Amino acid sequence: MFIQTEPTPNPSTLKFLPGRPVMGQGTADFPTAEKAHQSPLADRLFQVDGVRSVFLGSDFVSVTKADGREWREIKPMVLGAMVEHFVSGQPTVLDGTHADGGGGGGDDEVVAKIKSLLDTRIRPAVAQDGGDIVFREFRDGIVYLRMQGACSGCPSSTATLKNGIENMMRHFVPEVRGVRAVD
Numbered sequence: 001m002f003i004q005t006e007p008t009p010n011p012s013t014l015k016f017l018p019g020r021p022v023m024g025q026g027t028a029d030f031p032t033a034e035k036a037h038q039s040p041l042a043d044r045l046f047q048v049d050g051v052r053s054v055f056l057g058s059d060f061v062s063v064t065k066a067d068g069r070e071w072r073e074i075k076p077m078v079l080g081a082m083v084e085h086f087v088s089g090q091p092t093v094l095d096g097t098h099a100d101g102g103g104g105g106g107d108d109e110v111v112a113k114i115k116s117l118l119d120t121r122i123r124p125a126v127a128q129d130g131g132d133i134v135f136r137e138f139r140d141g142i143v144y145l146r147m148q149g150a151c152s153g154c155p156s157s158t159a160t161l162k163n164g165i166e167n168m169m170r171h172f173v174p175e176v177r178g179v180r181a182v183d
Contacts, residue, residue, distance in 0.1 A: 001083050005075070008130040010154035012052070013064040014071060015130030016078070018086055021059055027132045028056040028093055029148040040090040044081045050074040055131065055149030056092060062130035062149040111138050113173045118145075122165055126151060133165070141177035143169055157181070 004017040022041075030036045031053045033046040041061070042054040050069035055062040063078055065071060085092075115135055126133050131151030136144040145165070151157050158181075166179040 001086060003079055003082055005079075006130070008062065008150035008154070009156045010064070010130075010150045010152075012067070012153065013062050013130060013150040014075065014078075015150065016061045016063060016082060017059065018061070018082060020086065022061055022092055023056050023058050025058070027058075027134075027148065029132070029152075030054040030056075031152070039093045040088075041082070041085045041092045044085050045078060048074055048077045048081055051078065053152070055152075057127055057130070057132065057149065060127075060130060064150070064153070110173060110175045111135075114138055114143055114169065114176065117169060117172050121168065126160075136182055138176075141175060143176055143179045144182045145179060146183070147181050 002019065004019070006015040006017065008015050028039060028042070030039060030042040030046075036042040036046045036054065039054075039056065042056065045051050045054050045061075045063060050066050050073065051063055052066040053064040061082065065074055118133065118135055122133060129150050131147065131149035131154070133151060134146045134148060136146050138144070145161070147154075147157055147161075151160075161179055161181055166176075169176040169179055
């Protein structure tokens with residue numbers, strides 16, 4: 001099995017492309033090892049010393065390393081853990097694990113526009129960099145988004161949020177006055 005890697009704008013995060021589907025639909029974010037029990041793949045990756053967080057996308061895995069660790073030290077172990085997982089035949093996530101696709105139904109018209117813009121224009125571009133942005137709420141003209149994967153903690157995420165996403169949101173959804181990241 002050959003797994004490609006790509007750098008992301010976040011120097012602490014690498015994007016791993018196993019050449020096969022990772023998540024059937026949606027995404028799954030595991031910011032800590034304690035949350036990883038829902039995913040045999042994430043759990044295996046957290047066993048590698050130096051892995052800080054794991055994000056699962058449709059066809060990629062973003063792994064963030066701990067501060068003070070070097071990719072040249074842990075990348076071979078991360079690749080080995082991924083190969084072991086995929087050849088084991090275990091599921092990526094356990095049945096019933098919530099795949100975070102950006103919120104449920106019952107939205108008003110403005111929220112529906114915001115989610116549509118996220119799904120069609122923003123999330124695909126962010127996924128190219130190994131991350132995801134998930135809608136949390138719209139209140140008092142402000143869109144609250146959660147940054148995941150390579151986007152979480154990325155030095156350029158604030159600029160992306162303000163210069164890219166906020167400008168696009170304000171252009172297509174006039175009710176939007178600003179965009180903020182939440183944990």
